[in-house]
Amino acid sequence: MGFSILCVDADRNLCQVMAKALEAVGHTVETEHDGERALALIAEEAPDLVLLDLFLPGRDGFSVLEAVRKLPGPAQATPVLLLSGCSVTPEYQQRAARLAAAALLTKPVPLAELTACVSRELGTSKSLESVAQRGAFAAVRSEFSGELERFSFAALLHHLHGSRATGVLHLQAGRKRKWVQLRDGYPVGVRSNLLGETLGNLLERRGRVSAAVVRESRERLGDGQLQGEMLVAMEVLSEEELSAVLREQADAKLHEIFEWSSGRFRFEFGGQLHRASGMVRRSPANIILGGVRSRMSLERIDSWLEAQRHLLLARAEEPFYRFQEVELEPEYRCLVEGLGSGRALEEFLSADEGTRRTLFGLLRAGLLDVHAAGSPRPEPTPASAEATTGLEREVQRADLAAMVERFANESAFEILDVPEDVGAKELQAAYERMSARTHPDRVSSHGAAVRRLAAETFAHVERAYERLRDPELRQRYISEHRSLQRVDREQAAGRRAHLAEQHFQQGKGAVEQRQHQNALAHFGKALELFPEEGEYHAYYAWALHLCHPDDVTMTEEAIEHCKRGMKLASDREKPYLFMGRLCKVTGRAGVAERMFTRAVQIQPDCVEALRELRLINMRREKEKGLIRRLLRR
Numbered sequence: 001m002g003f004s005i006l007c008v009d010a011d012r013n014l015c016q017v018m019a020k021a022l023e024a025v026g027h028t029v030e031t032e033h034d035g036e037r038a039l040a041l042i043a044e045e046a047p048d049l050v051l052l053d054l055f056l057p058g059r060d061g062f063s064v065l066e067a068v069r070k071l072p073g074p075a076q077a078t079p080v081l082l083l084s085g086c087s088v089t090p091e092y093q094q095r096a097a098r099l100a101a102a103a104l105l106t107k108p109v110p111l112a113e114l115t116a117c118v119s120r121e122l123g124t125s126k127s128l129e130s131v132a133q134r135g136a137f138a139a140v141r142s143e144f145s146g147e148l149e150r151f152s153f154a155a156l157l158h159h160l161h162g163s164r165a166t167g168v169l170h171l172q173a174g175r176k177r178k179w180v181q182l183r184d185g186y187p188v189g190v191r192s193n194l195l196g197e198t199l200g201n202l203l204e205r206r207g208r209v210s211a212a213v214v215r216e217s218r219e220r221l222g223d224g225q226l227q228g229e230m231l232v233a234m235e236v237l238s239e240e241e242l243s244a245v246l247r248e249q250a251d252a253k254l255h256e257i258f259e260w261s262s263g264r265f266r267f268e269f270g271g272q273l274h275r276a277s278g279m280v281r282r283s284p285a286n287i288i289l290g291g292v293r294s295r296m297s298l299e300r301i302d303s304w305l306e307a308q309r310h311l312l313l314a315r316a317e318e319p320f321y322r323f324q325e326v327e328l329e330p331e332y333r334c335l336v337e338g339l340g341s342g343r344a345l346e347e348f349l350s351a352d353e354g355t356r357r358t359l360f361g362l363l364r365a366g367l368l369d370v371h372a373a374g375s376p377r378p379e380p381t382p383a384s385a386e387a388t389t390g391l392e393r394e395v396q397r398a399d400l401a402a403m404v405e406r407f408a409n410e411s412a413f414e415i416l417d418v419p420e421d422v423g424a425k426e427l428q429a430a431y432e433r434m435s436a437r438t439h440p441d442r443v444s445s446h447g448a449a450v451r452r453l454a455a456e457t458f459a460h461v462e463r464a465y466e467r468l469r470d471p472e473l474r475q476r477y478i479s480e481h482r483s484l485q486r487v488d489r490e491q492a493a494g495r496r497a498h499l500a501e502q503h504f505q506q507g508k509g510a511v512e513q514r515q516h517q518n519a520l521a522h523f524g525k526a527l528e529l530f531p532e533e534g535e536y537h538a539y540y541a542w543a544l545h546l547c548h549p550d551d552v553t554m555t556e557e558a559i560e561h562c563k564r565g566m567k568l569a570s571d572r573e574k575p576y577l578f579m580g581r582l583c584k585v586t587g588r589a590g591v592a593e594r595m596f597t598r599a600v601q602i603q604p605d606c607v608e609a610l611r612e613l614r615l616i617n618m619r620r621e622k623e624k625g626l627i628r629r630l631l632r633r
Contacts, residue, residue: 003048005029008038017159021111024144035059046075053083065099089466091473111163145266153257154288154364161185161284168271173263181273189276192253199227250277258291285326285365292361301360311370312342400453412464431465500529516546534569537561542578573603
């Protein structure tokens with residue numbers, strides 16, 4: 001006998017997926033979708049473990065866990081695995097640790113990882129005696145199964161995508177059998193046992209080839225040869241036409257399942273499907289929308305819409321479903337974008353068939369949902385996206401690469417492009433805008449490198465949003481960020497000062513070697529890195545003069561740098577020494593003497609200034625001697 005588990009998540013279908021996966025390994029699972037009701041169940045009879053989503057109506061997950069830890073008796077020690085629909089921030093980790101959460105997992109959690117995590121927790125959370133009394137823990141099996149009446153094919157695709165599942169989905173309805181290969185939650189291949197779905201029959205039914213051609217192609221098939229290859233050899237189809245037809249065949253095989261109103265399913269984790277019709281990687285939302293529009297019974301659609309007519313129709317909130325690529329015609333995009341926070345579903349009961357099918361397809365894909373009137377909801381951005389061209393993909397790639405590089409050095413406010421005092425509604429809108437640009441599901445048909453870029457960029461956006469959405473966490477983040485900024489500025493200034501000093505010393509060496517241009521370049525770099533150092537200005541001034549000794553304009557510029565140097569480093573001798581030399585060459589002997597004198601006053605051992613003063617005195621004595629000789633005549 002397994003353990004009892006309470007699965008609490010606002011997404012009812014996702015709850016069912018997790019419940020079935022855990023039931024498959026022998027547990028008893030109860031589901032709940034509201035924080036208050038979940039707390040009441042735990043208080044009444046605590047389960048062995050709770051899976052608790054953070055974002056719940058009524059009461060959020062942290063609040064529920066805090067209340068659980070205050071319950072009387074053993075219930076307060078109930079192991080709780082927290083689930084977050086956004087990336088986990090350090091603040092969330094600290095809060096989870098303070099409340100003794102067993103783990104904090106980021107959705108979507110692959111089902112195999114979820115069952116393994118539950119197994120580890122339950123294996124250590126009970127004493128050996130308790131485990132012995134209740135029976136050995138069931139071995140983790142590699143599949144789960146159920147009835148399509150309770151869990152539709154659309155819901156399976158939608159939520160296997162949400163859990164990023166890899167494996168084979170086995171489906172059966174009477175004698176019909178289908179197999180769907182999934183990789184990271186995306187359908188990539190399909191097989192069928194229906195003769196009507198063979199390539200030849202599909203082409204004949206669509207009027208692309210005659211029955212005689214189909215028979216001939218079958219008769220001419222050799223061992224291991226495919227009918228498509230034979231049709232190309234017969235020059236009935238070109239390679240390009242065959243490729244397009246095979247994609248159509250795969251879609252037809254998959255879409256036919258949407259006709260099924262009953263049947264069974266079994267998902268085999270890690271399974272591999274051989275000789276399947278390969279599919280272009282497309283979002284499950286696109287597949288579900290196409291299947292509902294083309295094959296699902298209109299009677300089933302209208303029956304469901306009628307039963308839910310009292311609810312409001314709105315765009316979905318789940319971030320890892322909402323941003324899937326989905327191809328919608330302009331009129332339907334406008335309809336979806338105009339839903340706002342909700343419109344009465346009964347408004348659409350009399351709409352045309354195309355509208356009813358489209359809305360139901362988007363509901364089944366998780367891009368729209370229904371809720372009772374009066375429940376508060378944020379305004380999400382549109383879920384729709386047009387198919388991208390090759391040029392647009394390159395633009396997206398470049399955009400994501402630039403954001404990854406930029407976000408690594410930006411604050412949460414800069415990433416979301418909001419001020420520190422941003423309101424909740426504006427913050428939500430900013431998060432939605434950035435999510436629409438960066439969510440991995442928006443580039444699901446791109447290459448692996450682009451998908452990794454999107455995942456990294458979206459992680460930055462999620463972390464930024466989580467740091468700012470809670471007022472208490474935001475204030476703490478602002479304080480910590482300002483402190484880090486101050487430290488970063490100090491460290492950056494230190495690095496700049498060190499590098500500037502290296503250039504300064506290299507410039508002095510170049511002057512000694514009479515490499516004046518090289519010296520000027522080094523002194524200029526030192527000034528660029530640390531413009532507040534007076535000696536750098538002084539040395540730059542002297543090197544500038546040495547490079548252009550006969551250029552009056554350059555000499556005047558050099559004098560200005562010396563003046564700046566004297567102002568910034570009034571206690572250093574070098575600015576006065578070089579100013580004296582510049583005044584000397586421009587014929588201002590009196591000013592030059594005062595500059596050399598000031599240099600010696602600051603540094604009595606300034607050899608260069610002492611030498612200049614001796615030369616001035618020698619010249620003065622020589623002039624006096626000449627005057628005396630003239631007077632004797």
